[in-house]
Amino acid sequence: MREEVLSLLITAAGGVYVDATLGGGGHAESILQRLDPTGKLVGIDADLDAIHVATEKLSRYRDRFVTVHDNFRNLSSALSQRGFNQASGILFDLGVSSYQLDERSKGFSFRSDDRLDMRMDRTQALDAHEVVNRYTERKLADLFWRYGEEKKSRAVARAIVHRRSASPIDTTGELAAIVRGVVGDRFPVKSLARVFQAIRIEVNDELESLRRGLEQAITVLTSGGRLVVISYHSLEDRIVKEAFRNAAASVKRSGSRLLPDAQVQPRIKLLMKKPMQTSEEEVQENPRARGAKLRAAEKL
Ligand SMILES: C[S@@+](CC[C@H](N)C(=O)[O-])C[C@H]1O[C@@H](n2cnc3c(N)ncnc32)[C@H](O)[C@@H]1O
Numbered sequence: 001m002r003e004e005v006l007s008l009l010i011t012a013a014g015g016v017y018v019d020a021t022l023g024g025g026g027h028a029e030s031i032l033q034r035l036d037p038t039g040k041l042v043g044i045d046a047d048l049d050a051i052h053v054a055t056e057k058l059s060r061y062r063d064r065f066v067t068v069h070d071n072f073r074n075l076s077s078a079l080s081q082r083g084f085n086q087a088s089g090i091l092f093d094l095g096v097s098s099y100q101l102d103e104r105s106k107g108f109s110f111r112s113d114d115r116l117d118m119r120m121d122r123t124q125a126l127d128a129h130e131v132v133n134r135y136t137e138r139k140l141a142d143l144f145w146r147y148g149e150e151k152k153s154r155a156v157a158r159a160i161v162h163r164r165s166a167s168p169i170d171t172t173g174e175l176a177a178i179v180r181g182v183v184g185d186r187f188p189v190k191s192l193a194r195v196f197q198a199i200r201i202e203v204n205d206e207l208e209s210l211r212r213g214l215e216q217a218i219t220v221l222t223s224g225g226r227l228v229v230i231s232y233h234s235l236e237d238r239i240v241k242e243a244f245r246n247a248a249a250s251v252k253r254s255g256s257r258l259l260p261d262a263q264v265q266p267r268i269k270l271l272m273k274k275p276m277q278t279s280e281e282e283v284q285e286n287p288r289a290r291g292a293k294l295r296a297a298e299k300l
Contacts, residue, residue: 001230001294002027004276005091006034008296009228014038015088018079020072020213021045023097025054031091032061042087044068044078046121046204047100071121072213076220086222092213092229094236096120096200098288108200110192113173118196118203128199132175133168137161147207147235148198155182156195172196197233207239214243218267221299227268228296237275237293244270244297271296 005027009017013036019028022043031041043058043065045051051069058065070078072092079087100120101109107117107128118128135143137157144153159182160169169175176192183191201207217227231237248270251262275293283290 001276001278001282001289001292002030004294005093005228005230006030008271008294009089009091009226010034011224011226012039012088015222015225016040016042016084016086018075018087018090018217019043019093020075020090020217021093022054022067023050023093024099025050025057027091027093028054028065029058032058032065035064037064040064040066040084042066042068042079042082042084044070044072044075046071047097048122049103050097050099053099071209073209073216075213075216079220085220087217087220087225088222089226089228090217090221092210092217092227094206094210094230095232101288107172108196110172110176110179110196113171115171116169116175118200120204126203128203129168129170131199131202132160133164143202144195144198146198147201148194149234150191150194150198152182152191156191201235207235210236210239211243214240218243218247218297218299221268223299225299226271226296227299228294230292230294232292237295240293240295241275244268244295248297266300268297268299271298 013034017031019031019041022028022045028041028043035041041064043054048069051067055067066082068078096108100106104112104114107114116128116132140160141154141157144150144156150156156179159178163169163178179192179195180188221227229240231240247267250264250266252259252264275295278289278292
């Protein structure tokens, strides 16, 4: 999808662009290669390690590449504090990076056995250890259901609370064993992915950050500027779809009901009706791209 991202995102080679999810700097590098020497890129990431890695990797662009360690929910202030009031294009490539999944000290993955953590931003207090060991059974069940769409949410929550009454659940491996104990050993991976995803979303408040980040992105885009979002699961995509639909609407609605005096000025136009999806070939090259959906819009 790299080529599609670049051609949708970049409309003016001398503009100011924002990579709101800098990660390992892969997209950032391609964007910088496409910009001319007057173009600028601001790279944001909540993870300080990502900022360090990308700064190092892209050091040759240092006069036109600015990094910001922040959550994209603060996108407008992060930009204005650095003297950028508008942007010609903003990219969100959501979720966690391969680096974060593979880096064992970050405690994201059910495939290894590390301390439960899952914070993108190590400066925040709430981590996965606290969620798993302190949340009530009801809150856990609700979390697994809402953020993981896990059918056995209640049974998994019950098993966690039962197990932690004996001793704290400290590692990803211990948590994975509890989930396996509930869902059985035949097809555990989907349930493991759903439960771990739910905890990660809670720890990083991912869905609310996304709502706020998208709203601010639409506001700071210059007329004709582009917003490109790649999401990896249905909860994210639903939020993107809704934010785009609301900003593109010429009438205000509450659910399916039209509100009185409903006429509003649309703020964006959608560049595609249906999201673009990863091809089978791309998934074979990069299995983590499975299920990725790309949506794009242009500011009016
Ligand atoms: C899928 S990776 C991005 C990979 C990047 N596009 C590349 O080409 O290397 C997502 C990155 O976004 C960051 N991230 C996720 N949610 C964030 C948020 N709310 N605010 C800031 N960064 C966030 C993660 O820390 C991670 O580094």
